[in-house]
Amino acid sequence: MAHDLTTQLAQLYRRLAFGASASELQRALGAGYAATAAALVAGLSQPDPGADTIATPAFMTPPADPAVLRSDPVARRQLQQQLSAERAELMGWWIARMVASTNPAREKLTLLLHAHFPTGISKVRYALYMYGQNQIFRTQGAGDFAALTQAVSTDPAMLIWLDAASDEASDPNENFARELMERFTMGIGSYTQADVRAAAYCFTGWRFNRRTGQFSIAPRQHSDAPQVFLGQSGINAGNQVIDLVTHSAASYRFIPSSFWSLLAAPTTPSSQVVSDLAPGYAADRSIANLLQAIVIHPDFLSTSTGDGLIKQPVEYVVGALRALGIPAGAAATSVRPLVTVLAEMGQVPFDPPSVGGWGQNTYWLSTAAALVRWKFADQVAREGDISVVADSAPAARLEAAGQLLSIPNWSATTASVLRRAPDPATMVALALVAPEYVSN
């Protein structure tokens, strides 16, 4: 079934951004689908004046030697308190950026990359390091994925998260080597345990300066012994390993498959759509070009893709606040702390549950999450600007609610319920928990 242009554009904005405002959608209708997609993708490497209105918190520089704190309980407690405050500031800062963004594709890609390289402050501890990684996603995320992987891998947050920073030549731990291949670049089944061991030796001695974050390789902890890795002999450096995995045939299918799953609908590296995308991706490994290829692929606008995703909690909360014109800072006081809302839905930004990150789709559809969504919807519908609905004639409200939330078509069931809502705020609250809005 061919969708009309409004439906196609609304889906494009829901997937590549956090939904469209009425004026954005109006402009996009004039520009057409291809030009709108190209403009959104071009935004990935452009500034974001809206998000930049959110002040970046000043995060503490980690102490050079935390061991001194072991003997000083007072200083230790102070540090704990500061880290806990900074953690909340960091989370609030990013959510506020997403809500205020005027170039939302860039914040959306940052979010998708956080899902791809899940890294958690629960172990990294210092907000400064998590902020640093987040900036890498934002500023380098659209470029060459091989360069991005090198940058993320040599940055403090990942070095701590997957224990590379404590790795030594004698008997390396395998944590980073394994997840690099399994989760970040190639996918399970495209390497052996011997490859994991070989790679682990190559990453030994990877260190960073705790105060400057500067990456270095400690010669005495680094194993120089040449390894056979993915069939290549003479490999003994971590950057060689990253180069090989990001330029592998397996990766040329795994990365398009991963991003299709994040933006369109779950798929596997063996699918036809991945065969369509892989040659283009292999040519330049550009994430911007890959995203462009995904959203103009004919399957992207198919019916099954249209029902292919459930909004992640961050997408849900950010999308609703943007639609209703509620700045994140205001929501935090008038609604509820947004991080609490997100935690109750199961997704705390900067704090994935494990190295596996979050699941997708039905993962977000528990009864507990349904209740939190409903409470949140009820509050923001009463708090936010719903004048486009309230000011419409009763007969036109249903369509106005669709425009407000980037849902051009309601099902007959939903339409019938929304029409009987006693007031505009209740109509919007129910629209926000309708299956059409909960999906993406």
Add this chain to the structure above:
Amino acid sequence: MDTNPEKPSPAQPDPERPTAGTDAVARQLSRRRFLSLAAGGGALGAVLAALGPSAWLSVWDAAAAAEAKRSSSTSSSKAALGSQTGRTLVLLTLYGGNDGLNTVIPYENPAYAAARGPLAIDPTTVLPLGDGYGLHPSMPKLAALFKDSKLAIVQGVGFADPNYSHFESMDIWQTAVPSDPSGTGWLGRWLDATNSSPLRALNIGPVVPTALVGNRIQAAAIAPGPLVLPGTRGDQALYRELAATSSHMGTLQMEAAESCADLLEVDRTLGPVLDRDAGSTSAEASAGALAIANGGGQSSSGNVLATQLSVVANLILAEAPSEVYSVQLGGFDTHADQLPTQQTLLGDLDSAVSAFLDSISTTRRGRDTVVLVYTEFGRRLAGNASAGTDHGWANVAFVAGHSVKGGFFGDAPSLTDLSEGNMIYTTDFRSVYATVLEQVIGVAPSRLLDGKFPQLAFV
């Protein structure tokens, strides 16, 4: 981890494998769509024609069996919730791969100290259990339970051809299908096969693990704290209508609608108990939810497992209809600096489980409750140079409860006969499941597990 992506796998279902083979097809169908199709013969016929009958046989068989089972007992749906054994299962998942060797410690075996070096637990601090094994020093209460014969320790649990991946290993444990761990959970299949209310199994926390996700039925989930629906009664009536699925919806939208319908069922059934027992302030409840969403572990303040188990205890004491509860604790992936991390986590496990069993000892239902503790894999025998341990193979599982027959089960893996430096499993983990399914849940394991597995005498 417990990711549960909708996999649009076109794989041909295998009628020889009823428990897992229907997955590819049935995943494209949601619960109510199936039920409505099943109710209207004409529509079902059309779907059968489209999919091929073999795809449907097992789904149909399961539903028919459930129907037969229901009509042979009493006819009310309330009765269908009643446990077959009167027992309750609490499934406790440790995420990250707990180091079983430093949990149930072969402290008299010289190979242990030799391989573990500085990571070996000081033998003078180990809590002896007998047979040369002892518990980690931070687990005194579980050691007491063992002496009291209320803790079973299954040694050497695992499966063939492990591959060290957290995700695949956890999927294997949760689906119980090592050959294709992409499908339904082992208890999700039980929910499906018995056509259960989602409330028959209840996860504490916002994300339901794969173990409790079937093709048609996903276990319910609640957060700690009171359950209060927003809006007026009128709004709630409209929400109820919104939750009615429509055949015009796609599968995921239908699942979204179902989660809303299930929420109303949770509220109706458990709401009064949860509201009454919500002793904590909403701020405490939020902190608990935050910590649980974070997977617990190092970052959390307080014992998140204890928070979850206190909710379960209250529900069991209130005779809530759920027969399976799911709780979790994360942070066990100790590649570096293992000793302090594991000490904290095992201490949390020890105090939470023992307090839970204490608190439910006053009722028959509580005394018949069984806690199963498992994790995705054990860790390698030798430590690494980061004062940690890497992903390994065989491990231990715990089964605790007042009606449990305590002691050691399964053979402890050898510390010298290794494969790739790993201890080799001696007991298929599905033997544990088979025992739990038959003795705790009261269902024939052969219907839910892919094969026949000898049962263990721990219940």
